[in-house]
Amino acid sequence: MDALGINLPGLVTQIISFGILFFILSKLLYKPLVSLMDQRAEKIREGLEASNIAREEAARSEEAIQEQLSEARVEGQKLVAEARETADRFREEEMARVRDDIELERVRAEANIQRERDAAIEDLRKEFAGLAISAAEKVVRTSLDEDGHKELIESVLEESTSGNN
Amino acid sequence: MAKLLGSPKALSITIVIAAVFVVSILGGALGNSLGFGFLSSSLPAIQLPAEIVVQGFDTPVGDWDLMNTMVTTWLAIIVLAVVAIFVRKGLSEVPGRLQALFELVMEFFINLCEGIAGPENGRRFFPLVFTIFIFIVVANWMGILPGFGTIGRVADPSEIAHHHGVHHYSDPAEDQGHQTGSSHKKASGHGEEHSGHLEKVNLHVFSGTGGIAILQPGSLNEEITFHDYEEAHGDVGEGKRAGHLVPFLRSANTDVNMTLAMALIAMVMVHYWGLSILGSLTHLGKFINFKDGPIGFFVGILEIISEFAKIISFTFRLFGNIFAGEVLLMAMGFLLPMIGIIPFLGLELFVGVIQALIFSMLTLVFASMASVAHGDEEHH
Numbered sequence: 001m002d003a004l005g006i007n008l009p010g011l012v013t014q015i016i017s018f019g020i021l022f023f024i025l026s027k028l029l030y031k032p033l034v035s036l037m038d039q040r041a042e043k044i045r046e047g048l049e050a051s052n053i054a055r056e057e058a059a060r061s062e063e064a065i066q067e068q069l070s071e072a073r074v075e076g077q078k079l080v081a082e083a084r085e086t087a088d089r090f091r092e093e094e095m096a097r098v099r100d101d102i103e104l105e106r107v108r109a110e111a112n113i114q115r116e117r118d119a120a121i122e123d124l125r126k127e128f129a130g131l132a133i134s135a136a137e138k139v140v141r142t143s144l145d146e147d148g149h150k151e152l153i154e155s156v157l158e159e160s161t162s163g164n165n
Numbered sequence: 166m167a168k169l170l171g172s173p174k175a176l177s178i179t180i181v182i183a184a185v186f187v188v189s190i191l192g193g194a195l196g197n198s199l200g201f202g203f204l205s206s207s208l209p210a211i212q213l214p215a216e217i218v219v220q221g222f223d224t225p226v227g228d229w230d231l232m233n234t235m236v237t238t239w240l241a242i243i244v245l246a247v248v249a250i251f252v253r254k255g256l257s258e259v260p261g262r263l264q265a266l267f268e269l270v271m272e273f274f275i276n277l278c279e280g281i282a283g284p285e286n287g288r289r290f291f292p293l294v295f296t297i298f299i300f301i302v303v304a305n306w307m308g309i310l311p312g313f314g315t316i317g318r319v320a321d322p323s324e325i326a327h328h329h330g331v332h333h334y335s336d337p338a339e340d341q342g343h344q345t346g347s348s349h350k351k352a353s354g355h356g357e358e359h360s361g362h363l364e365k366v367n368l369h370v371f372s373g374t375g376g377i378a379i380l381q382p383g384s385l386n387e388e389i390t391f392h393d394y395e396e397a398h399g400d401v402g403e404g405k406r407a408g409h410l411v412p413f414l415r416s417a418n419t420d421v422n423m424t425l426a427m428a429l430i431a432m433v434m435v436h437y438w439g440l441s442i443l444g445s446l447t448h449l450g451k452f453i454n455f456k457d458g459p460i461g462f463f464v465g466i467l468e469i470i471s472e473f474a475k476i477i478s479f480t481f482r483l484f485g486n487i488f489a490g491e492v493l494l495m496a497m498g499f500l501l502p503m504i505g506i507i508p509f510l511g512l513e514l515f516v517g518v519i520q521a522l523i524f525s526m527l528t529l530v531f532a533s534m535a536s537v538a539h540g541d542e543e544h545h
Contacts, residue, residue, distance in 0.1 A: 002214070003214070004213055004214065004421045005212075005214025005420060005421050005422065006422060007227050007228075007422065008227050009224050009226060009227050009228065009229035009230075010215070010232060010235070011422045011426055011429075013235060014235070014238060014420075014422050014426035014427075015426040015429065015430060017235070017238050017426075018296075018427060018430055019430070020242065021242045021245060021300055022292070022293065022296045024242070024246045024249060025245065025246075025249055025295075025296050025299070026296075028246070028249035028250060028252070028253045029249045029252060029253070029267065030271075030291070030292050033252065033256065033268065034271065034275070034291075037268060037271070037272065039258075040258060
């Protein structure tokens with residue numbers, strides 16, 4: 001033992017020295033640093049989890065948005081189609097109504113024209129009858145020569161044209 | 166080769182290296198036998214026990230003296246404590262360089278502990294395992310710094326004689342002033358008792374009388390044996406004195422006390438963990454076993470012996486490696502001054518960290534073995 005240098009006081013001193021070192025290092029180094037490292041690892045894990053969740057959520061909301069978009073598109077198409085249909089119907093109706101109106105106007109105008117013509121014809125006939133009667137009166141009243149007849153008819157006609165005008 | 170010598174820069178470097186080699190060989194031990202040896206120094210007295218720097222006090226169990234390995238141990242502890250304080254002060258979530266270094270090493274050890282002993286026990290074993298590792302590394306690497314083993318005080322011949330078992334040696338140099346005859350008789354009388362053992366011990370001659378001496382290059386020839394010293398009545402020349410260098414600093418793990426202290430702490434903690442994890446009955450049952458008949462009992466006794474063998478192997482593996490490293494560096498410095506030591510410094514750096522790793526890993530393995538009941542492995 002002596003030859004190796006082992007002696008009890010020296011051994012105890014070194015044991016105490018190592019114990020002090022152990023104490024110092026655990027107080028100053030291990031506890032704070034290990035807990036810091038653990039905290040950081042925890043934080044990183046949480047961060048990763050959070051980012052995973054966020055990514056999933058983003059994917060989910062993306063899907064929802066896509067769905068809504070397609071829904072909206074379908075809805076829009078439906079609306080457009082409906083609007084077009086309504087417009088078509090409206091136009092048809094309007095056109096039909098206009099056509100009816102026109103028809104009605106035409107019928108009315110035709111009736112008017114008919115009536116006017118009938119009235120004109122009636123007037124004309126009446127006038128002719130009057131003319132014929134007056135011409136006949138004149139013929140009967142005056143002497144019947146050729147020149148006299150001719151002048152008479154012409155005067156009647158002249159009277160009638162100027163009277164007509 | 167031609168290319169090497171062609172460039173003036175390479176040529177001059179080659180010449181310088183060759184010159185250093187020649188000077189080193191001639192100045193070293195080989196040159197000494199040819200009559201040169203201007204660089205070589207005396208080999209310091211190599212001894213297993215640590216040297217006493219300051220005489221201490223008596224205790225009931227022996228003398229407490231301040232050993233040079235204790236000084237180094239405390240230096241290593243101070244270095245580690247200062248570094249730890251720096252790390253603690255600059256502790257932040259985003260690590261600085263020093264903190265990152267420690268995190269790297271500690272993370273490595275935590276992973277190792279958790280890998281070998283499981284997550285729960287690993288965390289429990291980690292502080293001791295890491296303390297052992299970092300202390301041994303720092304102590305070993307400090308031990309190869311310049312100044313270790315070469316700067317110290319001079320132990321006078323009577324102290325050396327005391328060390329060699331001659332407890333009443335009187336130094337002729339001190340007695341010379343009084344009556345030379347009787348004291349000389351007394352001294353040589355003791356020398357005869359020890360049948361010339363002491364007479365062959367070499368003393369180094371140091372110049373100067375101050376408190377601090379340095380083993381310097383070129384002092385190889387200034388050696389004198391005890392016999393010659395007594396013949397000369399302690400007169401080694403004007404302003405000189407004979408004795409041994411007692412270095413102030415010596416690598417902490419070249420002292421069996423230090424390595425034994427760590428081995429004891431490690432094994433005590435291993436068994437403490439064994440007791441607290443398995444329960445005292447299961448753990449002690451590994452060593453005192455009546456259940457499995459006489460063979461089981463015998464195996465238990467073998468286990469007890471192997472536990473003591475672990476302490477001894479812990480102690481002497483580290484001690485032997487580091488002590489041998491010191492001697493190797495000394496010898497290389499002696500054989501090839503200046504350059505012989507360079508490759509071995511690298512080797513010692515490597516050995517220093519490897520031994521630290523072995524000590525801490527074995528502690529961890531023993532601890533994880535102690536925390537597992539024996540029966541489990543056998544009955545499976």
